[in-house]
Amino acid sequence: xxxxxxxxxxxxxxxxxxxxxxxxxxxxxxxxxxxxxxxxxxxxxxxxxxxxxxxxxxxxxxxxxxxxxxxxxxxxxxxxxxxxxxxxxxxxxxxxxxxxxxxxxxxxxxxxxxxxxxxxxxxxxxxxxxxxxxxxxxxxxxxxxxxxxxxxxxxxxxxxxxxxxxxxxxxxxxxxxxxxxxxxxxxxxxxxxxxxxxxxxxxxxxxxxxxxxxxxxxxxxxxxxxxxxxxxxxxxxxxxxxxxxxxxxxxxxxxxxxxxxxxxxxxxxxxxxxxxxxxxxxxxxxxxxxxxxxxxxxxxxxxxxxxxxxxxxxxxxxxxxxxxxxxxxx
Numbered sequence: 001x002x003x004x005x006x007x008x009x010x011x012x013x014x015x016x017x018x019x020x021x022x023x024x025x026x027x028x029x030x031x032x033x034x035x036x037x038x039x040x041x042x043x044x045x046x047x048x049x050x051x052x053x054x055x056x057x058x059x060x061x062x063x064x065x066x067x068x069x070x071x072x073x074x075x076x077x078x079x080x081x082x083x084x085x086x087x088x089x090x091x092x093x094x095x096x097x098x099x100x101x102x103x104x105x106x107x108x109x110x111x112x113x114x115x116x117x118x119x120x121x122x123x124x125x126x127x128x129x130x131x132x133x134x135x136x137x138x139x140x141x142x143x144x145x146x147x148x149x150x151x152x153x154x155x156x157x158x159x160x161x162x163x164x165x166x167x168x169x170x171x172x173x174x175x176x177x178x179x180x181x182x183x184x185x186x187x188x189x190x191x192x193x194x195x196x197x198x199x200x201x202x203x204x205x206x207x208x209x210x211x212x213x214x215x216x217x218x219x220x221x222x223x224x225x226x227x228x229x230x231x232x233x234x235x236x237x238x239x240x241x242x243x244x245x246x247x248x249x250x251x252x253x254x255x256x257x258x259x260x261x262x263x264x265x266x267x268x269x270x271x272x273x274x275x276x277x278x279x280x281x282x283x284x285x286x287x288x289x290x291x292x293x294x295x296x297x298x299x300x301x302x303x304x305x306x307x308x309x310x311x312x313x314x315x316x317x318x319x320x321x322x323x324x325x326x327x328x329x330x
Contacts, residue, residue: 021234036074043071085111089119093129094142102136148189162232164193165202165216170239173206173215240316261313270324285319292317 057067
């Protein structure tokens with residue numbers, strides 16, 4: 001399989017996952033920024049890996065000038081340089097109180113109207129901004145602090161807590177702005193979540209190089225069948241999968257004892273009613289969970305202080321059962 005085919009296949013599976021998440025449990029999550037954000041994230045990651053912009057532009061099939069213009073257009077407002085369009089539009093609506101769409105368009109004359117309309121739509125879908133009317137005379141106002149708190153409660157504050165914990169545990173320490181940017185959620189909502197986690201002792205607030213950073217003080221454990229926190233579990237599982245694949249691609253043989261412990265396998269078994277091993281196949285996940293939970297508890301109970309340098313072993317297990325039919329596959 002060529003790399004191009006592999007990339008297309010992975011993108012396809014990822015878009016299926018995003019579409020399922022966007023409509024999970026009857027919700028309709030806003031997707032206005034997804035395509036642009038994917039582009040910007042790819043650009044940032046390529047630059048982090050040392051790929052020049054000339055090469056990156058060619059990888060996207062763009063001329064260098066067009067590539068630079070696209071990055072500038074998506075990463076910052078053409079009117080207010082150095083700040084994202086999403087950020088400055090929300091700030092403007094907040095400061096105005098009540099504003100018509102035509103006034104928003106007039107406030108940002110150097111930004112494309114299509115982009116401005118998409119940002120307004122996304123802010124309304126996120127319920128950070130409320131709209132009434134339609135067309136050029138549509139009116140917008142920002143959600144109040146009380147409404148943001150109510151919205152967070154309605155969506156499940158505990159679920160938000162777990163997802164923020166997952167971000168900090170896997171990628172922290174992070175600033176509040178970093179978390180807000182990754183989640184595309186208003187900073188005030190993130191800050192209230194962080195305040196709650198700090199007060200609960202689950203998050204530590206530290207200052208480093210003039211920045212305020214937040215880091216997890218505990219591991220991430222989502223109990224089986226927990227009514228909240230499934231979003232964090234999905235993120236953590238996906239993050240572990242991606243991290244394992246990336247580490248395997250690097251195939252670092254400089255530390256053989258680590259290389260031998262990196263990788264994954266997928267096992268598919270067809271069973272049916274009356275098959276002597278059906279129950280054993282179905283029960284494998286529960287057995288593995290029990291063994292790994294017991295192992296994790298013993299590791300955490302070890303009382304010696306953790307040194308600065310250590311190895312983090314991440315083991316992820318999953319299982320799916322689907323009803324298949326040979327006639328449907330023919």
